[in-house]
Structures are given as structure tokens and as C-alpha cells.
Amino acid sequence: MSLNILLCGAGGRMGQAISLISQEHGCTISFPVDLGDDPAQGIDSCDVVIDFSLREATLPLARLSSAAGKPMVIGTTGHEPSEKAEIEAISSKIPMVWAGNFSTGVNLLFYLTEQAARVLDGQSDFDPEVIEMHHRLKKDAPSGTADRLLEILKESRELGDDQIAHGRSGMVGARPAKEIGSHALRGGDVVGDHTVLFAGMGERIELTHRATDRKIFAAGALRAAKWVVGNSPGLYSMQDVLGLTSWAK
Ligand code: NAD
Numbered sequence: 001m002s003l004n005i006l007l008c009g010a011g012g013r014m015g016q017a018i019s020l021i022s023q024e025h026g027c028t029i030s031f032p033v034d035l036g037d038d039p040a041q042g043i044d045s046c047d048v049v050i051d052f053s054l055r056e057a058t059l060p061l062a063r064l065s066s067a068a069g070k071p072m073v074i075g076t077t078g079h080e081p082s083e084k085a086e087i088e089a090i091s092s093k094i095p096m097v098w099a100g101n102f103s104t105g106v107n108l109l110f111y112l113t114e115q116a117a118r119v120l121d122g123q124s125d126f127d128p129e130v131i132e133m134h135h136r137l138k139k140d141a142p143s144g145t146a147d148r149l150l151e152i153l154k155e156s157r158e159l160g161d162d163q164i165a166h167g168r169s170g171m172v173g174a175r176p177a178k179e180i181g182s183h184a185l186r187g188g189d190v191v192g193d194h195t196v197l198f199a200g201m202g203e204r205i206e207l208t209h210r211a212t213d214r215k216i217f218a219a220g221a222l223r224a225a226k227w228v229v230g231n232s233p234g235l236y237s238m239q240d241v242l243g244l245t246s247w248a249k
Helices: 014-021 055-068 081-090 104-120 144-157 215-228 238-242 244-248
Strands: 003-008 027-033 048-051 071-072 095-098 126-134 164-166 180-186 192-199 204-211 235-238
Touching: 003 081, 014 027, 014 204, 014 215, 027 215, 048 095, 048 215, 048 244, 055 081, 055 126, 071 215, 081 095, 081 104, 081 144, 095 215, 095 238, 104 144, 104 192, 104 238, 104 244, 126 144, 144 180, 180 204, 238 244
Parallel strands: 003 027, 003 048, 048 071, 071 095, 095 235, 126 180, 164 180
Antiparallel strands: 126 192, 192 204
8 A cells, every 4th residue: 555645845855756656666746835834734644754854844744743643754954953852851741753864875874984994093194174166156154964874973073063063164273183074075966975084194094975867865765655554652763773873873
């Protein structure tokens, strides 16, 4: 039986990519929502809600999904900490997959970054930097994926937000050992490139993922939608959906 989806942001780049492949994944976009539409009209007739609109839409949509007891898949990025906290609190009532990136390859990049950071932790000679590039129309920076990579590096080195250097300009002085660089490049039609770089003395390691087609995020989001229906309330990542969480431990 086909899974009925309320898709928020249906007219956008990701919304269109999801709609295009929904049938081949056994799903139907039963209620497409974009600016000016009222999602409350379609909430009762859907099995799951997918949000790929803009960060402002996510919290009200999560409240609506929770009131109707519908599972949710969230792909929007760039939320304020207070929005994040409230959305996370709502996940105690409904099952929710929230991922800054739904591609299998990027979730493997998260895993590899964790492993590399763990091995190189004791080697303070390796300076970590995160570099991302996206198309010229992307609104937020750094990307949700870069944010997650920075989180992994921060946790592994026990650093705080104030130790992330977002771009460098002027007389910044020598690079402090306890710093993570973050650089957001924008231009053209780039779907999404992410590199984690560990620069040592005489050697460096670069882990790179390049997305060339939005289909990978769309397929991941539909996979997550099928997975989340029937799960217990809670906040899940794409690594949970792919079974990488237990594999990583
Ligand atoms: P887009 O600008 O092409 O599409 C967004 C769509 O949402 C537009 O059609 C817009 O009209 C609509 N929208 C805006 N506000 C709305 C509201 N309040 N209610 C309903 N619809 C609304 O953007 P995009 O490239 O498709 O990206 C959408 C979101 O998904 C962004 O936050 C982006 O960062 C994120 N994204 C996530 C992943 C991932 O794997 N998690 C991948 C790509 C993009």
C-alpha cells in the first residue's frame, strides 16, 4: 500500500525532486503544501509529514504534526537554537527523523570523520577545517551538513562554539591549536560539496563528498519516511535509518 505524504515546500528544488521519484519508492504526495497553503487541511489524511521548505515553517508544522499524532521527516536547515530545542521537545511525542543531509554517502562521511577525529585527537599537530560549497541561491551558511561535521569535531576535541573560526580575514595571527576553521563557498549550481581536512606537518588528510544530483537527498528522505512510520516517538538521525549508528559503535 502506498504511503501518503504531506510534503511541505513541494514547489521548491527538493520538493520537486521528492515528488518526481515518490511513486517509484511506493509513496504518494497526498497533500503538497507551499507558501500560502494551509497544511492543517491535509494533516488527517496523511501517514507522514515531510518538510523541505524553510526553517520558519518547521516549528509550526511540528506542532501540527504532534497534535495530529503524525510522524515527521525534517530536511530544513539553519534553525535558531530556541527553535531546535522546541522541535526536539516535540519529538518526545511523535517519531521524527531530522537530518541536515539525507544522502548515504554524507552519512558515511559523518562516520569517517568521527573515526578520523578519534584517531587524530591525541595528535594536536593535525588542524581540522571544514569547507563546503553550494549553489548561489542557498540562503543559510554554513550548511546543515557542515554544522554536523563541526559538531563532530567540536565534541571530539571538547571545543566550544567560540573556537570555530568562520572564515578568516585581516591580521588574524597564527592559527591557534584549539580552533576549527569553517568556510562556506557559494556559486553556480553546485548541489553540495563537503570536505573535512586534517592538516598536519608534512601530510594532510582530506575526506570529501560531492553531491551531483538532488535525487540522493530525495531518495533518502523517502526511505526515512517509510522507516519512521510505526517507530516509537523519539528523535532519529539518518544514521539510525541506515543502521550506521550501531555499526559505528
Ligand atoms: P527552495 O527555496 O528551492 O524551496 C523551498 C520551498 O519552500 C519553496 O517552494 C518555498 O516557496 C517554500 N516555502 C517557503 N516558506 C514556506 C512555508 N512557510 N510553508 C510552505 N512552503 C514554504 O529550497 P530547497 O533547495 O528545496 O531547500 C529546502 C530546504 O531543504 C532548505 O532548508 C535546505 O537547506 C534544505 N535541504 C536539506 C537537504 C537535506 O538532505 N537535509 C538537502 C537539500 C536541501
